[in-house]
Amino acid sequence: MSWQIGIEDLDALAIGAAILGTGGGGDPYIGRVMAETAIRENGSVTVYNVDDLDDDRWVIPIAGMGAPTVLFEKVPRGTEPVAAFRRLEDHLGVQDAFPCPIEAGGINSMVPLQVAALLKRPVVDADGMGRAFPALYMQTFHIFGIQGTPACIASEFDDFVILDHLHDNYALEWIARGITIRMGGHTFLSQFPMRGHDVKRSAIRGTLSLGLRIGKAVLLAEKNHRDPLEAVCEATHYAGYGRGQIVFSGKIVEVSRRTADGFARGKVRIQGLNADRDQSFEIEFQNENLLIRHEERILAMVPDLITVLDSHTGLAVTTERLRYGQRVAVLVIPAPAIMKSPEALQVWGPRGFDYDFDYEKYFGR
Amino acid sequence: MKYRLGIDVGGTNTDAVILTPDDMVVAKTKTPVTRDVVSSIRDAVRAVLKDSELPADAISHAMLGTTQVTNAIIERQRLNPVGMIRIGAPATLAVPPLTGWPASLKEMVQRASIMVRGGHEFDGRPMAPLGLNDIRRFLDENAHTLSSIAVTAVFSPVNAEHELAVRDLIGDEYPHLTVSLSHEIGSVGLLERENATVLNAAVAEVASMAANAFEDALREVGVEAALFFAQNDGTLMAMDYALRYPILTVACGPTNSMRGAAFLSRLDDAVIIDVGGTSSDIGMIRGGFPRQSSLAVEVGGVRTNFRMPDLIALGLGGGSRVRESEERVTVGPDSVGYRIIEEAQVFGGDVLTFTDVAVGQKKAHIGHRNPTVSQDLSERAYREALRIIEEGIDRMKTSAEPVPLIAVGGGSALLPDRLEGVSEVIRPLHFDVANAIGAAIAQVSGRVDRIYAMTGRSRDQVIQDAIATAQADAVRAGADRNTLEIIEVEEIPLAYLPSNASRVRITVAGQLAGDPL
Structure with a gap:
């Protein structure tokens, strides 16, 4: 079943996508403005269920790449995402591909909506990350053996680079990020062009709906003076994701960061409040939150979604904005099965982030 | 000979203090704000000079904290239209200036805008040569209808070259225009910085009126001191700087109040509670400065990237209503507010308030009648009020260690001398003019x-x-x-x-x- 997404949904999607961003993915604000402008001009966007795709239909996942700090300063021209999409279509000799998110979390939830609205095409209700992740090979499309190239990277000068062939998806990540730096630190790219039958076997389904659903729950709770945290937890139980759980609430007492290979690694220590008084927790992050430590135990870890929420509003706090003294609640959303296959865990389980232990699912405190 | 004069122009009162060279309060006054700011400043200064028995020429520095700029933005009054120059095209075209502004504010401020080539990358190299000819054409067309220009270039906090070039151009060829440059106002984050810069440009006339009022009032009473404005972060701007960056005064009120209270208590690290009639604010001073909020701040409904003091507001004050239901007693969040002097039991009314239970518990002596509340209920209600306050203090603190608490505001008399997590409760003298003192010590x-x-x-x-x-x-x-x-x-x-x-x-x-x- 397809459905329509309109301007009135964008507030909710921005909130939900920030929560699925697990601390990273960038503030959706600018992507939101771009999508809103396009939808205002061309009308609402049809959202296509994966099951309804023709097996032969071309689908091109599209996203922004690079540093959110650059994006917030060097705001896009607005034409880059469509340029990256159309140039790749030209390269493939295709004219009717559907855009699809690569990443359900953060600003990249909005980019395909803008493309879909401008081209008056449907967007696919799925993505390759199921949340936010820091590297292009961290997608189910890669895990299922689909080739990332040909790909296209576009800048605000209408410059574009076609990556026609790279021997694997790790090379795609390496080369695309290098080009992105030379282009000023943020670009838009289209990659993993594939047919409907490949989308059906490899995509994480329903994640656009999931983001919208979570955001709507937060807004509704606010309107009805209900607890937003409870509302978020209920809303995540959808499309194979588990029911969300608030692991603990507290206040941030220490944030430490360091740069390692271009990634902002760090940890945040949170002192429990109320029911969790006198307890101390630590979240380790690399742009996104990776795991939660409590005493000697690891309570939750990638790829399960760990998001720090403002305890009062239920809105996500990104790792760049973590600061001493904030009052927060820490949410864990169990990831769907497709993200926890042995092949997937090799890519984005703890070992994918240089930890020397295996994934264990979240059992609660 | 070297005394400092601190003045705070608030919503209801103009306060003034004189401090000695070693920071003792010599005199203080509170006078009602009149429509005419000059006369209320002049009256306040006259009053403190008289009290202190100092000659006007004993004042070497005068510091002003004012909400005039803030109020102009919030009330949408006396704002001047702005010409907006954005440098960075073809980047940034997706989100034009004033996107997301409330319509009422946009209407007053919007006059003309242009987005031209130029700006820099994050590493400081130029994105494109600056489109000076386009800017010149834009100014030729619009300069005669404008008094104030806001200039925002991509990555100007890394490389300000293009903003400075526009300033030079305007200085040479359109000298009647005031110029606001974004790199001098905000930090990285183009849209928020541009918003702050446009607001700055829109209050240029208000600021110049405030500055003139300040100068005129002081001249009338014979004070010839160096003049300064208090800004958001608890520090000062010289007069000429304040005229160029008036938006930086926008949150000086709470900052001055907290710094003033901390100063009067001789503490650099403390939690501060300001208990009013309806609500209480809790903040924290570390190293003499308020801890700042991590959230981006909206000013008059516009996203900016200013940082403001981190405050927790509690719905608890002297006039908060006490209610008893089957299971529990509640205090607030609703309040009788300023009607406390008619409606509270200690003033002869029939509403039970936080003030009444504090008097019932012999923690305060206020009013002219004994409250009729039972000992049991007043004890439970008072305990509930303290629980709310203690939790608020704990949320603000940095560790479990007890910290000193500075209690100010009209309702602070209701607080006991011992609170959970608090090492001592300090009630500084002169706290009623803490804002003016905060300005004077900045x-x-x-x-x-x-x-x-x-x-x-x-x-x-x-x-x-x-x-x-x-x-x-x-x-x-x-x-x-x-x-x-x-x-x-x-x-x-x-x-x-x-x-x-x-x-x-x-x-x-x-x-x-x-x-x-």
Whole structure:
């Protein structure tokens, strides 16, 4: 079943996508403005269920790449995402591909909506990350053996680079990020062009709906003076994701960061409040939150979604904005099965982030 | 001979204080604000001079904290239209200036805007040559209808070259225009910085009226002192600087109040509670400055990236209603507010308030009648009120260690001398003029907030460089180099970018040069 997404949904999607961003993915604000402008001009966007795709239909996942700090300063021209999409279509000799998110979390939830609205095409209700992740090979499309190239990277000068062939998806990540730096630190790219039958076997389904659903729950709770945290937890139980759980609430007492290979690694220590008084927790992050430590135990870890929420509003706090003294609640959303296959865990389980232990699912405190 | 005069123009009162060279309060006054700001400042200054028995020429420095600029934005009054120049095209075209502004404000401010080529990348290299001809054409068409221009270039906090070029152009060819440059106002984050810059340009006329009122009032009473404005972060701007960057005064009220209270208590680290009639604000002072909020702040409904003091507001004050239901007793969040002097039991009314239960518990002596509330209920209600306050204090604190609590505001008399998590409760003298004192004791600051490439240099070198830049900025603003202290050092690596660039934020502050301290 397809459905329509309109301007009135964008507030909710921005909130939900920030929560699925697990601390990273960038503030959706600018992507939101771009999508809103396009939808205002061309009308609402049809959202296509994966099951309804023709097996032969071309689908091109599209996203922004690079540093959110650059994006917030060097705001896009607005034409880059469509340029990256159309140039790749030209390269493939295709004219009717559907855009699809690569990443359900953060600003990249909005980019395909803008493309879909401008081209008056449907967007696919799925993505390759199921949340936010820091590297292009961290997608189910890669895990299922689909080739990332040909790909296209576009800048605000209408410059574009076609990556026609790279021997694997790790090379795609390496080369695309290098080009992105030379282009000023943020670009838009289209990659993993594939047919409907490949989308059906490899995509994480329903994640656009999931983001919208979570955001709507937060807004509704606010309107009805209900607890937003409870509302978020209920809303995540959808499309194979588990029911969300608030692991603990507290206040941030220490944030430490360091740069390692271009990634902002760090940890945040949170002192429990109320029911969790006198307890101390630590979240380790690399742009996104990776795991939660409590005493000697690891309570939750990638790829399960760990998001720090403002305890009062239920809105996500990104790792760049973590600061001493904030009052927060820490949410864990169990990831769907497709993200926890042995092949997937090799890519984005703890070992994918240089930890020397295996994934264990979240059992609660 | 070297006394300082602190003035706070608030919504209802104009307060003034005179401090001795060693920071003793010589005289203070509170006078009602009249429509005419000049006369209310003049009256307040006359009153403190008279009280202190000092001649007008004993005042060497005069500091003004004012909400006039803030109110102009919130009330949408007396704002002037702005010409907006955005430098960075073809980037940034997706989100034009004033996107997301409330319609009422947009209407007053919007006059003409242009987006031209230019700007820089995050590493400081130019994106494109500056479109000076387009800017000149834009100014030729619009300059005659404008008094104020806002200039915002992509990555100007890293490289300000293009904004400075526009300033020079306007200075040479359109000298009647006031120019607001974004890199001098905000930090990285183009839209928020541009919003702040446009607001700054829109209050240029209000600011100049406020500054003239201040000067005129002082001249009328014969004070010939160096004049300063208090700004958001608890430091001062010289008059000429304040005229160029009036938006930086927008949150000086709560900052001055907290710094003033801390100063009166002789404490640099403490939690501060301001208990009013309807609500209480809790904040924290560390190293003499308010801890700042991590959230971006909206001013008059517009996103900016200013940082403001981190405050928790509790729905609990002297007039908060006490209610008893089957299971429990509640205090607030609704309040009788200013009607407390008619409606509270201790004033002869029939509403049970926080004030009544505090009097019932013999924690305060207020009003002219004994409350009729039972001992049991007043004890439970008082305990509930303290629970709310203690939880608020705990949320604000940095560790479980007990901290001193500075209690100010009309309702602070209701608080006991012992509270959970509090080492001592301090009730400073003169707290009713804490804002004016906060302005009078303010220091001069310098600031750096920009992106540094870390390649080829050690992190320490970069931080040292940034500190030196901030120190030079403070000295330029009038600080004495020997008294400079580092208030804040923060380094945030740029995510998803393997080029080792970090955003570094440094604030230093020191005493006014030539100040006799």
